Amino acid sequence: MTSAAASEARSVPLPGGFHAHVANVGIKDTSLDFAIIAADRPCRSAAVFTRSRFSGPSVVVSRQHAADGVLQAIVVVSKNANVATGAVGTANAQELTERVGEIAGCPAGDVLVASTGVIGRPYPMDRIRAHLDALSQPLGEQDAVAVATAMMTTDTHPKVASAKVTTDSGQTANIVGIAKGVGMIEPDMATMLAFVLTDAEVPLMDLRSGFHDVVDRSFNSLSIDTDTSTSDTAAVMASGVAGEVDAHDFMVALQAVCTDLTRQLAIDGEGATKLLEVEVTGARDDDQAKRVAKAVVNSPLVKTAVHGADPNWGRVAMAVGKCSDDSDIEPARTRISFGGTEVYPTGGDSPDLAELEKYLAGDEVHIGVDLGISAGHWIVYGCDLSDGYVRINADYTT
Numbered sequence: 001m002t003s004a005a006a007s008e009a010r011s012v013p014l015p016g017g018f019h020a021h022v023a024n025v026g027i028k029d030t031s032l033d034f035a036i037i038a039a040d041r042p043c044r045s046a047a048v049f050t051r052s053r054f055s056g057p058s059v060v061v062s063r064q065h066a067a068d069g070v071l072q073a074i075v076v077v078s079k080n081a082n083v084a085t086g087a088v089g090t091a092n093a094q095e096l097t098e099r100v101g102e103i104a105g106c107p108a109g110d111v112l113v114a115s116t117g118v119i120g121r122p123y124p125m126d127r128i129r130a131h132l133d134a135l136s137q138p139l140g141e142q143d144a145v146a147v148a149t150a151m152m153t154t155d156t157h158p159k160v161a162s163a164k165v166t167t168d169s170g171q172t173a174n175i176v177g178i179a180k181g182v183g184m185i186e187p188d189m190a191t192m193l194a195f196v197l198t199d200a201e202v203p204l205m206d207l208r209s210g211f212h213d214v215v216d217r218s219f220n221s222l223s224i225d226t227d228t229s230t231s232d233t234a235a236v237m238a239s240g241v242a243g244e245v246d247a248h249d250f251m252v253a254l255q256a257v258c259t260d261l262t263r264q265l266a267i268d269g270e271g272a273t274k275l276l277e278v279e280v281t282g283a284r285d286d287d288q289a290k291r292v293a294k295a296v297v298n299s300p301l302v303k304t305a306v307h308g309a310d311p312n313w314g315r316v317a318m319a320v321g322k323c324s325d326d327s328d329i330e331p332a333r334t335r336i337s338f339g340g341t342e343v344y345p346t347g348g349d350s351p352d353l354a355e356l357e358k359y360l361a362g363d364e365v366h367i368g369v370d371l372g373i374s375a376g377h378w379i380v381y382g383c384d385l386s387d388g389y390v391r392i393n394a395d396y397t398t
Contacts, residue, residue: 012144012160015174016199017041017239020141022150025131027124028079028117032150034131037195038073038104038139043237044204045071046211047112048219050232056083057090058115061097062233065109069204071237072111073104074195077128078151078180079117092123099132103139114193114233116180117153144176144197151180151193156268161260163253165200165245173200173242175250177257181265194219194234194261200250201240210251211236218258221290221380222265223297262381267363272383275364276306282335283376284328290378291326295319296367303385306365311356313343320369333372339365
């Protein structure tokens with residue numbers, strides 16, 4: 001298995017059996033705002049969605065369509081979330097799956113629809129219908145970067161990652177992931193969309209269980225601003241045209257792709273200047289480790305300290321201490337570190353503040369917390385909090 005980030009690549013081919021279409025249909029401005037991904041045949045699939053009580057019609061419809069583990073197409077509308085739009089929004093989402101199903105040559109029930117952008121506005125269906133009426137066949141786009149670009153809202157760049165896995169016959173299967181999201185991100189599955197395409201053949205049960213585990217360790221371990229979006233969608237589709245692969249090798253590669261995308265999402269958080277990684281070890285179990293790590297990465301005081309390159313470990317201790325229901329967390333056995341340098345407890349020896357400030361001024365910051373209880377372990381990803389975040393969201397259109 002090999003894996004590589006592809007976010008800076010000019011072009012990343014889609015895996016075998018997939019093709020796409022990207023366009024501007026005039027949702028908000030002249031940038032790309034519409035994408036279709038279609039497979040040549042039905043694909044084994046798995047999907048995870050937001051648990052927001054205000055889930056948009058796109059999520060409601062897609063959750064139903066993904067339930068049987070078969071998808072053949074995905075349609076994405078960016079710059080319009082189609083949320084809080086009532087019966088009209090639901091009808092528009094359903095119509096979109098029907099129209100795209102006709103183009104992809106599959107039932108509407110095999111089409112996943114995803115939307116991201118401004119909440120409270122229905123789709124401009126007249127523009128979308130006119131575009132689909134004029135769309136020629138077959139779909140000719142083969143570049144994952146172009147698809148990722150069409151998904152962007154306030155993202156500063158497209159997010160793509162890829163990996164390869166050797167098939168049982170010695171050939172190569174490809175895994176390509178695309179994602180968008182920079183704000184309103186605290187998954188319970190963020191305004192975050194992520195789609196992973198592969199030409200590997202993977203049993204449905206392995207794909208479903210493995211993808212949920214991968215999402216927990218990647219997209220659901222990401223937080224930009226503690227706000228859970230109404231539109232989060234993550235899905236994987238396997239065309240199978242490259243052949244069977246070892247299930248373990250595939251899941252390792254899938255994890256690498258989704259973790260890569262998660263890190264790209266974190267560093268591109270709205271107003272972000274650096275990636276923040278919080279790793280908790282020595283917890284009672286993995287759930288406790290994740291809970292404590294999220295408390296740290298979501299603390300505005302920790303995030304602003306990181307932004308200002310201030311090695312204020314007291315803010316980290318404060319964030320850990322907020323987990324008051326975890327009565328087995330004790331200061332006497334807790335260890336806190338910045339970039340591997342222990343800052344609590346100091347044992348009477350003060351760390352070199354100048355060196356710590358230099359480290360915190362870098363593009364990536366690692367905060368470690370060891371609870372000294374057992375073997376629970378989790379890593380979460382986030383970013384610093386800058387005045388840029390306030391400006392972006394204060395000026396965001398409604």
